Amino acid sequence: xxxxxxxxxxxxxxxxxxxxxxxxxxxxxxxxxxxxxxxxxxxxxxxxxxxxxxxxxxxxxxxxxxxxxxxxxxxxxxxxxxxxxxxxxxxxxxxxxxxxxxxxxxxxxxxxxxxxxxxxxxxxxxxxxxxxxxxxxxxxxxxxxxxxxxxxxxxxxxxxxxxxxxxxxxxxxxxxxxxxxxxxxxxxxxxxx
Amino acid sequence: xxxxxxxxxxxxxxxxxxxxxxxxxxxxxxxxxxxxxxxxxxxxxxxxxxxxxxxxxxxxxxxxxxxxxxxxxxxxxxxxxxxxxxxxxxxxxx
Numbered sequence: 001x002x003x004x005x006x007x008x009x010x011x012x013x014x015x016x017x018x019x020x021x022x023x024x025x026x027x028x029x030x031x032x033x034x035x036x037x038x039x040x041x042x043x044x045x046x047x048x049x050x051x052x053x054x055x056x057x058x059x060x061x062x063x064x065x066x067x068x069x070x071x072x073x074x075x076x077x078x079x080x081x082x083x084x085x086x087x088x089x090x091x092x093x094x095x096x097x098x099x100x101x102x103x104x105x106x107x108x109x110x111x112x113x114x115x116x117x118x119x120x121x122x123x124x125x126x127x128x129x130x131x132x133x134x135x136x137x138x139x140x141x142x143x144x145x146x147x148x149x150x151x152x153x154x155x156x157x158x159x160x161x162x163x164x165x166x167x168x169x170x171x172x173x174x175x176x177x178x179x180x181x182x183x184x185x186x187x188x189x190x191x192x193x
Numbered sequence: 194x195x196x197x198x199x200x201x202x203x204x205x206x207x208x209x210x211x212x213x214x215x216x217x218x219x220x221x222x223x224x225x226x227x228x229x230x231x232x233x234x235x236x237x238x239x240x241x242x243x244x245x246x247x248x249x250x251x252x253x254x255x256x257x258x259x260x261x262x263x264x265x266x267x268x269x270x271x272x273x274x275x276x277x278x279x280x281x282x283x284x285x286x287x
Contacts, residue, residue, distance in 0.1 A: 004204070008197070008280045011207060012280055012284065014207050019212075019214070088219040
């Protein structure tokens, strides 16, 4: 193989081939959406059933910090394992890792400190809006419309949730997470470029 | 018509720059695999690009393994973009 290429057409082909090789692999972004999709939707349903059919009352909400911590541990283990094998990083991967680290810190901060805070922030506004923005931005930079739509649907939760009775919010939230996280997550996982 | 950048007329150097333009960082191993290059040849070409300040080469340890990471610089991005612009001119592309 000759080492120098003087033909501009051939140079263009080399550039196109190399750029195609470095193309973003959408599949590898599916894991967090699938993990959190299952965790959050199942925790919503669990809390609903505990509230409705047990004597735990508001203690049922303790399921949330427990599953959130489990989710964080799961993410940490997954990305530690991936980091060991990582040979390159795209600009999108770098941006998304910073975005979700900040969102994760905000969520963890509120989950831990909310019970002690004097000013109460409605969790039905804080969590869907925070993660909804992250999901919509992720979908936009990955150019993956189901995720962008899921993010917008999630961050609009505080608006349409007023249409259902308060005791059904948890069931509605589980359904919204299936649409916003689980479906786009599995579509990403099975995406064929 | 502007002359083509002689640094970017080498197959391996052009391939390296084309990969790096899409990436934040790439390991030496990744470039070697994707470009189907030998270790010695790739090293030589990378040092040429580094000397021209088109790329940055950083060496560190990842756990107990040495890792060589390569990043494109702002100067490298500019040179690559100019090169593509000149190629388009040669090929009369818009």
